[in-house]
Amino acid sequence: MRPGLPLLAFLSVLAAAPALLPDFYITLLNYVGLYSIVALGLVLLTGVGGLTSFGQAAFVGLGAYATGYLTTAHAMSPWLALLVGLAVTAAVAVVLGFLTLRLSGHYLPLGTIAWGISLYYLFGNLEFLGGHAGLTGIPSLEFFGWKLDDGRSFYYLTWATLLGAVLATRNLLDSREGRAMRALKGGALMAEAMGVDTPRTKIVIFLIAALYACISGWLYAHLQRFVNPTPFGLHIGIEYLFMTVLGGAGHVWGALVGAGVITVLKQWLQDILPKIFGQSGNFEVIFFGVLLILVLQRARDGLWPWLKRLVPGRAARRVLPEADPLPRRSMPSAGTVLLEVKNARKQFGGLVANNDVSLNVIAGEVMALIGPNGAGKSTMFNCISGVDPVTRGEIHFLGQRIDDLESRQIARRGVNRTFQHVRLLPTMSVLENVALGAHLRGHKGVLPAAFHWERVEEARLLAEAKRQIDRVGLGDRLFDEAGSLPLGQQRLLEIARALAADPCLLLLDEPAAGLRYQEKQELAGLLRRLRGEGMGILLVEHDMDFVMGLADRVVVMEFGEKIAEGLPEVVQKDPVVLEAYLGGVEG
Ligand code: ADP
Ligand code: MG
Numbered sequence: 001m002r003p004g005l006p007l008l009a010f011l012s013v014l015a016a017a018p019a020l021l022p023d024f025y026i027t028l029l030n031y032v033g034l035y036s037i038v039a040l041g042l043v044l045l046t047g048v049g050g051l052t053s054f055g056q057a058a059f060v061g062l063g064a065y066a067t068g069y070l071t072t073a074h075a076m077s078p079w080l081a082l083l084v085g086l087a088v089t090a091a092v093a094v095v096l097g098f099l100t101l102r103l104s105g106h107y108l109p110l111g112t113i114a115w116g117i118s119l120y121y122l123f124g125n126l127e128f129l130g131g132h133a134g135l136t137g138i139p140s141l142e143f144f145g146w147k148l149d150d151g152r153s154f155y156y157l158t159w160a161t162l163l164g165a166v167l168a169t170r171n172l173l174d175s176r177e178g179r180a181m182r183a184l185k186g187g188a189l190m191a192e193a194m195g196v197d198t199p200r201t202k203i204v205i206f207l208i209a210a211l212y213a214c215i216s217g218w219l220y221a222h223l224q225r226f227v228n229p230t231p232f233g234l235h236i237g238i239e240y241l242f243m244t245v246l247g248g249a250g251h252v253w254g255a256l257v258g259a260g261v262i263t264v265l266k267q268w269l270q271d272i273l274p275k276i277f278g279q280s281g282n283f284e285v286i287f288f289g290v291l292l293i294l295v296l297q298r299a300r301d302g303l304w305p306w307l308k309r310l311v312p313g314r315a316a317r318r319v320l321p322e323a324d325p326l327p328r329r330s331m332p333s334a335g336t337v338l339l340e341v342k343n344a345r346k347q348f349g350g351l352v353a354n355n356d357v358s359l360n361v362i363a364g365e366v367m368a369l370i371g372p373n374g375a376g377k378s379t380m381f382n383c384i385s386g387v388d389p390v391t392r393g394e395i396h397f398l399g400q401r402i403d404d405l406e407s408r409q410i411a412r413r414g415v416n417r418t419f420q421h422v423r424l425l426p427t428m429s430v431l432e433n434v435a436l437g438a439h440l441r442g443h444k445g446v447l448p449a450a451f452h453w454e455r456v457e458e459a460r461l462l463a464e465a466k467r468q469i470d471r472v473g474l475g476d477r478l479f480d481e482a483g484s485l486p487l488g489q490q491r492l493l494e495i496a497r498a499l500a501a502d503p504c505l506l507l508l509d510e511p512a513a514g515l516r517y518q519e520k521q522e523l524a525g526l527l528r529r530l531r532g533e534g535m536g537i538l539l540v541e542h543d544m545d546f547v548m549g550l551a552d553r554v555v556v557m558e559f560g561e562k563i564a565e566g567l568p569e570v571v572q573k574d575p576v577v578l579e580a581y582l583g584g585v586e587g
Helices: 005-020 023-048 056-073 078-100 107-125 151-173 176-186 188-193 198-224 234-247 252-277 283-298 304-310 377-384 407-412 430-437 446-450 455-471 487-499 517-532 544-550 568-573 575-581
Strands: 141-143 146-148 337-348 351-362 366-370 392-397 415-417 505-509 536-540 553-558 561-566
Touching (some): 005 023, 023 151, 023 176, 023 234, 056 234, 078 107, 151 176, 151 446, 176 446, 252 304, 366 544, 377 536, 430 455, 430 487, 487 517, 517 536, 553 575, 561 568
Parallel strands (some): 366 536, 505 536
Antiparallel strands (some): 141 146, 337 351, 337 392, 553 561
8 A cells, every 4th residue: 555645744843753753752752652552452352343451451461561570570572572462462362252251231340440450469479479569670672782772772662563563453444354353343143144253353353452451561661660550540441442442443543642642731731730720639530531521522533534635645446457357156957956944933022023933945935924014034044044043943055054154164164144134334335335244155264364474365355245236336436435325235235245145045125125126137137147056045135026026935924923835836826825914904
């Protein structure tokens, strides 16, 4: 990616700063850099992943204490101590992640507060870590013989580390793994249906955020040359979160903005407020409290989006690189039984939404599932796709039982779906949303993504997404935000997303709702072509002309029961169906 002019200007100012600014400001900038690294982790964790942590300061402490202890008590090289610190932090983060990330809603932030406090007291109470007095005599860093023993020399290391982390984070977010991370915010249900292992993805971003914090702590220890528990307490953890939110939790550069504004403002307020009030005290804390409330009320998205508007930016014009098509799964031959639902029962408390329903879908047919609202059709979809498992009964796909599998495992086998109530990531482009559907067709992980070593695979995934988008007729909306599409087109997007997974069974829940006549015709044409390729399609739809013109067979449900099954022309005339479905109005 070619850096824009504002970025070049920013980098030049950064590079020139040590030559131009007095020591005081260099120190301040060093702290801004260190805090930004932690905040960057929180951008991933909170802004992207939607997981709130108040406990990041504890991970900073792990990095600082690891190197503090090892370099003083064991005279270990700081660089080796960094590796040990990262390993310890990773181990602690994985354990804490497993324990806390299962928690949902406000229990998660409470959990992070709990371990934030625990680690803080641990630092203060361990004898070998110097107790509350801390550790002194930490050596300065040496970089190929260059001693980084003052703020000015340290400055370059801090900022190079930060910019490296920014670059890696940006690369990561613009990748297959990054899409999976961003999908967490759209709810685990959709992400899982696309094949994303959401518990694993949460642990991964938690781990990355913890490792960033650890690196910041390591730098901090060697800048300060001593550590004590104070900077790793809960209130600093809250401050990190505040920086992230203020800067713009969803934006990589927001971390720098937030850390910068808070650090400079704090310094300034600590000088000026006591003079105004005529007595000493931490008045800035009150100011920050008010500021946080204002930000949450007026600018939820933080300062970055607002700043970005002031900076003349280039319009994002993207051209997709050439790429070989992805390999496709082999389709079962026409007539193979794909799906067998055997006496599936689904109860919600006392409500029986599916009452021992059986049906099957064979390769190369469109099976329509119809019935009045509340009949249990979407519930059946959720059971088949593993979103909401059956209470009783069995579901088989290609002869294998799938009713006990996770939804991502079912997706992997080639069962892919759309949702009646559209589930997409509104601020992500149409292209990225559809590429999420191809998640299981890529394999490259976080590390290759951070260095953009996965560009060949990524190009193939994007090319596949584009192909499916063209297929559903949204080719001219590729780079538009998905949320800006009319609802009908959002449904088409979901179909493209399901197709990007290369399914052999496609579950479509009311795909034609909200489409114009012409669009419905085109959709019907597409579904006929897919059927011709041997795909099985299970279709829930209210538009009877659409259904009857397309379906090979029809199953009719009412009040959770299957009341009829057969050829469209036969079912259409069935008196039971007319009574139930058309409310007794005979045509
Ligand atoms: P359809 O898609 O045929 O319109 P649904 O499958 O959405 O019907 O709903 C069938 C019945 O199950 C409805 O009475 C609905 O209120 C109920 N239902 C669906 N999902 C849930 C749920 N998660 N919890 C409780 N009741 C549900
Ligand atoms: Mg429904």
